[in-house]
Amino acid sequence: MLSSKASSNCHGQDSLYFLGWQVYEKNPFHEVENPTGIIQMGLAENQLSFDLVESWIRKNPDVMGLKNKDGESVFRDLALFQDYHGMPAFKNELVEYMAKIRGNKVKFDPNNLVLAAGATSANETLIFCLADPGDAILLPTPSYAGFDRDLKWRTGVEIVPIHCSSSNGFRISMFALEEAYERAQKLNLKVKGVLITNPSNPLGTTMTKDELQSLITFAIDKDIHLISDEVFSGTVFDSPCFISIMEAAMDSNLKRNIDVLSRIHIVYSLSKDLGLPGFRVGMIYSNNQTVVSAATKMSSFGLVSSQTQYLLSYMLANKKFTSNYMKRNQKRLKKRKEMLVSGLKKSGINCLKSNAGLFCWVDMRHLLCSNTFEAETDLWKKILCEVGLNISPGSSFHCSQPGWFRVCFANMNQSTLQVALRRIKDFVERSSFNYQQNMGSLSRKLISNWVRKLSSADREEQER
Amino acid sequence: MAIEIEQPRVGLSKVAVSKTHGEDSPYFAGWKAYDENPYHETSNQSGVIQMGLAENQVSFDLLEKYLEEHSEASSWGKGAPGFRENALFQDYHGLKSFRQAMASFMEQIRGGRAKFDPDRIVLTAGATAANELLTFILADPGDALLIPTPYYPGFDRDLRWRTGVNIVPIHCDSSNNFQITPEAMEAAYQSAESMNLKVRGILITNPSNPLGATIQRSALEQILDFAVNKNIHLVSDEIYSGSTFSSSEFISIAEILETRGYKDAERVHIVYSLSKDLGLPGFRVGTIYSYNDQVVTTARRMSSFTLISSQTQHLLACMLSNKEFSENYIKTNRERLSKRYDMIIKGLKKAGIECLKGNAGLFCWMNLSPLLEKPTRESELALWKVILNEVKLNISPGSSCHCSEPGWFRVCFANMSEQTLEIALERIHKFMEQRKRS
Numbered sequence: 001m002l003s004s005k006a007s008s009n010c011h012g013q014d015s016l017y018f019l020g021w022q023v024y025e026k027n028p029f030h031e032v033e034n035p036t037g038i039i040q041m042g043l044a045e046n047q048l049s050f051d052l053v054e055s056w057i058r059k060n061p062d063v064m065g066l067k068n069k070d071g072e073s074v075f076r077d078l079a080l081f082q083d084y085h086g087m088p089a090f091k092n093e094l095v096e097y098m099a100k101i102r103g104n105k106v107k108f109d110p111n112n113l114v115l116a117a118g119a120t121s122a123n124e125t126l127i128f129c130l131a132d133p134g135d136a137i138l139l140p141t142p143s144y145a146g147f148d149r150d151l152k153w154r155t156g157v158e159i160v161p162i163h164c165s166s167s168n169g170f171r172i173s174m175f176a177l178e179e180a181y182e183r184a185q186k187l188n189l190k191v192k193g194v195l196i197t198n199p200s201n202p203l204g205t206t207m208t209k210d211e212l213q214s215l216i217t218f219a220i221d222k223d224i225h226l227i228s229d230e231v232f233s234g235t236v237f238d239s240p241c242f243i244s245i246m247e248a249a250m251d252s253n254l255k256r257n258i259d260v261l262s263r264i265h266i267v268y269s270l271s272k273d274l275g276l277p278g279f280r281v282g283m284i285y286s287n288n289q290t291v292v293s294a295a296t297k298m299s300s301f302g303l304v305s306s307q308t309q310y311l312l313s314y315m316l317a318n319k320k321f322t323s324n325y326m327k328r329n330q331k332r333l334k335k336r337k338e339m340l341v342s343g344l345k346k347s348g349i350n351c352l353k354s355n356a357g358l359f360c361w362v363d364m365r366h367l368l369c370s371n372t373f374e375a376e377t378d379l380w381k382k383i384l385c386e387v388g389l390n391i392s393p394g395s396s397f398h399c400s401q402p403g404w405f406r407v408c409f410a411n412m413n414q415s416t417l418q419v420a421l422r423r424i425k426d427f428v429e430r431s432s433f434n435y436q437q438n439m440g441s442l443s444r445k446l447i448s449n450w451v452r453k454l455s456s457a458d459r460e461e462q463e464r
Numbered sequence: 465m466a467i468e469i470e471q472p473r474v475g476l477s478k479v480a481v482s483k484t485h486g487e488d489s490p491y492f493a494g495w496k497a498y499d500e501n502p503y504h505e506t507s508n509q510s511g512v513i514q515m516g517l518a519e520n521q522v523s524f525d526l527l528e529k530y531l532e533e534h535s536e537a538s539s540w541g542k543g544a545p546g547f548r549e550n551a552l553f554q555d556y557h558g559l560k561s562f563r564q565a566m567a568s569f570m571e572q573i574r575g576g577r578a579k580f581d582p583d584r585i586v587l588t589a590g591a592t593a594a595n596e597l598l599t600f601i602l603a604d605p606g607d608a609l610l611i612p613t614p615y616y617p618g619f620d621r622d623l624r625w626r627t628g629v630n631i632v633p634i635h636c637d638s639s640n641n642f643q644i645t646p647e648a649m650e651a652a653y654q655s656a657e658s659m660n661l662k663v664r665g666i667l668i669t670n671p672s673n674p675l676g677a678t679i680q681r682s683a684l685e686q687i688l689d690f691a692v693n694k695n696i697h698l699v700s701d702e703i704y705s706g707s708t709f710s711s712s713e714f715i716s717i718a719e720i721l722e723t724r725g726y727k728d729a730e731r732v733h734i735v736y737s738l739s740k741d742l743g744l745p746g747f748r749v750g751t752i753y754s755y756n757d758q759v760v761t762t763a764r765r766m767s768s769f770t771l772i773s774s775q776t777q778h779l780l781a782c783m784l785s786n787k788e789f790s791e792n793y794i795k796t797n798r799e800r801l802s803k804r805y806d807m808i809i810k811g812l813k814k815a816g817i818e819c820l821k822g823n824a825g826l827f828c829w830m831n832l833s834p835l836l837e838k839p840t841r842e843s844e845l846a847l848w849k850v851i852l853n854e855v856k857l858n859i860s861p862g863s864s865c866h867c868s869e870p871g872w873f874r875v876c877f878a879n880m881s882e883q884t885l886e887i888a889l890e891r892i893h894k895f896m897e898q899r900k901r902s
Binding site for chain 2: 001002003004005006011045047050053054057061064065066073075076078079080081082117118120121124128129130131132133135149150153154156192223224225259262263271275276277278279280288290291294297298300301302303304305306307308311
């Protein structure tokens with residue numbers, strides 16, 4: 001009775017990434033009301049700098065009340081504003097903000113910016129513009145679990161993974177790129193582009209200029225597109241500093257190829273660094289006028305509320321605010337990340353060296369009882385149900401090696417993170433003492449059954 | 465910094481380069497002409513008056529008054545205590561308080577004759593997104609939806625562009641006031657079959673755009689029977705339901721289902737939005753109400769691509785849960801639209817122009833067929849150009865609404881002040897006088 005899209009599993013919600021959230025929601029940690037509950041460490045949100053935004057809001061009651069600088073109501077104009085080109089004042093501020101994040105090493109033209117209801121919408125829209133159903137996009141793994149839905153579900157496009165491994169810090173090698181391309185060819189899939197996330201989710205690392213230029217050369221060589229999802233660009237808190245794909249493309253050697261800018265597209269959003277995922281502010285930046293034109297029309301399906309465009313255009317226009325925010329936010333993220341890294345180290349757990357993001361890519365291979373994804377899932381269940389931490393297993397990011405987990409650190413306060421670290425320490429100490437003695441197959445079976453019961457009950461409730 | 469690129473050789477998708485977005489139609493061309501020379505009461509009195517935009521501007525004062533008196537709706541209280549939670553809220557279930565407010569508002573519009581369960585409401589960024597989303601769920605690429613003509617020009621993009629689904633028209637004409645008949649529906653179905661298109665559903669707009677009239681109870685019963693008979697879906701786009709001039713004249717498909725004890729309800733889905741009734745198209749508030757559990761679940765997941773800003777959900781939850789405000793708004797808005805409608809009908813009649821008898825919407829369906837040189841689409845477009853360029857009124861030609869009978873035009877009346885409407889009517893009067901003389 002329904003379309004094949006409706007009946008498929010392409011929404012990706014059966015993955016452990018989302019299952020963990022469901023279990024968390026049944027028993028969420030609360031410092032006072034539920035101190036033994038599950039701590040959510042699977043949600044890449046930035047809650048560290050709200051106070052800065054709240055302070056700005058308190059000082060600008062007129063903007064909140066939909067009034068302009070002269071105290072006149074702009075309600076009518078906002079209520080009627082549904083132009084898919086977006087509010088000019090808002091786009092002007094966005095491009096300036098984007099440039100600022102990139103150390104003003106690149107300039108952006110607001111006419112090349114297309115607004116969307118979040119990066120979720122922006123990514124999907126770009127794929128609709130660049131690929132036909134049945135075509136393929138190359139995607140380095142490990143990658144954001146939501147891409148399965150965003151890039152494939154309604155577009156009918158395939159994802160072909162570029163396998164990256166710990167042997168070189170999960171960096172994208174030319175070898176892996178070529179290998180993925182060949183694999184796509186063998187599957188009779190026409191490759192239309194490569195999508196990278198820079199800074200990377202889940203790795204928390206940024207790419208070097210060389211890496212970016214190799215990717216650009218590859219894209220020119222194969223005559224395909226290059227999408228750079230830079231939603232975490234405002235969360236870079238340490239060196240090396242962030243280099244955008246646009247900056248890499250400005251290199252004189254590459255500039256000679258007039259096509260280069262027509263195949264590079266950036267996705268950005270205010271959900272990660274500004275911590276405003278609820279406001280649904282995403283965007284596509286492209287120098288390709290056909291893409292801008294088509295994406296602009298498609299944005300009708302996901303426009304940003306004019307009320308929100310108005311509020312944020314004022315906030316971003318306050319340069320003192322944005323400078324202060326960027327500086328202090330980055331400091332706080334760095335401190336929080338160091339707290340997680342050093343805390344894990346005390347438990348004998350290492351993280352991939354990172355300089356960005358709201359999470360760490362954590363190496364728990366030594367805690368697996370075998371080098372398999374079954375063992376990784378077992379460990380994940382244990383950590384979820386026994387230790388009470390919802391961390392995301394590498395398999396849900398399509399990581400080709402078992403044992404890695406993404407652990408978020410910016411979506412909770414300091415004391416909660418300390419509780420989480422204590423729990424991990426206790427768990428590791430218990431595990432090394434009890435390893436393969438008490439945690440026998442019977443207990444593991446019990447936990448599996450319990451998780452299965454919980455997740456099917458959750459699904460029923462969700463669907464009611 | 466931008467390098468001039470003439471012809472980017474790197475390929476794009478078929479969807480990106482197709483014309484299915486439909487923006488080359490006269491519907492949109494008229495807007496361009498208006499944008500280049502917009503009428504203004506004082507600074508541009510000879511400009512083009514926009515009568516091609518179905519917006520509701522007659523009741524803003526009521527909304528502004530509410531906001532003045534309830535600042536907590538547009539902020540998060542003193543010191544912004546609710547800000548954090550709101551800024552983080554991206555749950556695709558939507559704010560519960562907002563869904564409850566929407567359900568109750570939809571019930572009020574229907575005079576309490578139908579009940580809505582807030583858990584069946586899926587939120588989307590506008591009805592544009594809702595209609596596309598439903599199409600993705602109900603039909604596969606290459607399938608067909610049956611749509612009665614004339615219909616909203618935007619459907620060509622919303623239902624077909626990225627979905628790859630076809631529209632097969634159900635032809636309606638003036639012989640019976642453009643009502644949908646079982647014969648017309650059957651003919652459309654056969655037509656789809658003969659083109660080897662699998663029909664997945666029928667989509668009606670009630671009250672109708674562009675007719676400005678509600679669908680009668682008997683027709684709704686026949687449409688539902690047809691959907692049951694062919695085992696297809698029924699989507700009822702009810703975005704103008706709050707814009708009926710009298711509350712008792714609108715019958716929602718929800719009421720029909722209620723009288724049938726909700727038998728066959730799992731194939732029925734309602735689309736609603738606040739863009740027309742509340743005049744808030746900029747805020748992007750649309751909903752899908754489905755009686756089908758799987759559709760609700762799937763639509764909710766898909767709504768990730770088109771969520772409503774939590775800031776806006778918060779504002780509207782406050783506003784619409786205020787019963788005093790919503791009841792007064794619905795009543796007053798109806799009265800003002802009704803008054804505006806009377807004004808335009810009288811004015812057109814004085815100029816010798818007849819309209820379809822309407823009882824809802826932000827526009828009237830005007831009959832200019834007597835003015836056509838020949839009863840053809842070309843003649844209609846020629847007349848449209850004259851009205852646009854000489855009379856300086858942007859009205860929408862029936863052909864852009866896929867009307868099979870040439871000579872009909874949709875004329876909006878709620879997106880301007882009364883004074884501007886007077887000027888428009890004067891221009892039409894003058895134009896008709898000139899034609900009579902020549």
